[in-house]
Each structure stands twice: as structure tokens, then as C-alpha cells.
Amino acid sequence: MKKILHLTVFLALIAALAGGALGFANSMTAPVIAENELKAERDTLKVIYDDVPDSAFVVEKENVSKTIQKVFKVEGKGYIFKMKVTGYKDGTSFLVALDKDGKVVDYVAISNGDTQGLGSKVTEKPFREKLQGADALGSEIDEDTITGATVSSKPVIEGIKEAAKYQADHLK
Structure with missing residues (x-):
């Protein structure tokens, strides 16, 4: 004992x-x-936005939703949303920049854990270029942006639309 x-x-x-x-x-x-x-x-x-100083990126909101992780206000430019969406496997983390009218300024994939080939196309230049300048609240972008990869591209498109709606409703 x-x-x-x-x-x-x-x-x-x-x-x-x-x-x-x-x-x-x-x-x-x-x-x-x-x-x-x-x-x-x-x-x-x-x-x-490579032409703005680091101090121009200000965290406006964090953990807005399951999808919107952070919202950055960029002085004189608009907003950048840090997003995480689920896809076929691990999903996609990305940034999407929107101007004040809800048009996509740019899209940058940070990581993608989906199937190499079709699923990873959301990280490639053609997908990025197709989004640039598109009206995120309109019908210019749709879930079939990448033929055959809707399981990966659909959540990304829905995430971008969610960001645009959040911006329109809460940020001015």
C-alpha cells in the first residue's frame, strides 16, 4: 500500500x-x-494586391461562418475573403478578392486536398482567369465552371457567392 x-x-x-x-x-x-x-x-x-503595403490589409472579421474564415479590408481596394470549403475529399482553402460591386478581382487557391487531375483544377490558372471580373452575385459564374469537376468547383463557386452576399449585406 x-x-x-x-x-x-x-x-x-x-x-x-x-x-x-x-x-x-x-x-x-x-x-x-x-x-x-x-x-x-x-x-x-x-x-x-502586390502594390499595397502590408498595413493596408486589416482583419475586419474572423470566423464569420463555417466557410468564411477571415475577412480582410484592403484600403482603397475592397475586401479579401479567406475561405475553406469542403469538396470530394479534403476541400479547398482559397482567397477571393471582391470589389465594392461584388465582382471578383482575383482568386488564389491556397490548398486543395481533392483528387489530383479533375479536383485540383480549382487551383489552376484557367479556373482563376475564368473567375476574374465575374459578377459573384450574378450568373456569370456557375457550378459547372470545370467540366467533370463539379464536386470540387461547386463548393468554391458557392463559397465565392456566399462571400459576395456577405459583403453586400454587411460590409460597405
């Missing part, structure tokens, strides 16, 4: 020390990780 009590105290002490060490390591690395993530995010935003 005495041995069990000693082992219990010893294990509790070891667990407390390990927890403290992990907490300390997390407090030291968390700011560096957050800074690196912010830099990577701004670098991705600069793909759309």
Missing part, C-alpha cells in the same frame, strides 16, 4: 513537471508561430 502511494506521488510530480515544461515551451514559441503565420498570410494576400 505504501509503495502504491509513493508511486502515485512520484507520477503526479513527474506529470506536473512535464506539464510545466510544456506550458513554458508553448509560451515561448506561440508568439513566434503566430508571427510566422501572419507573415505567411500577408504574403498570400500580396499575391492579389
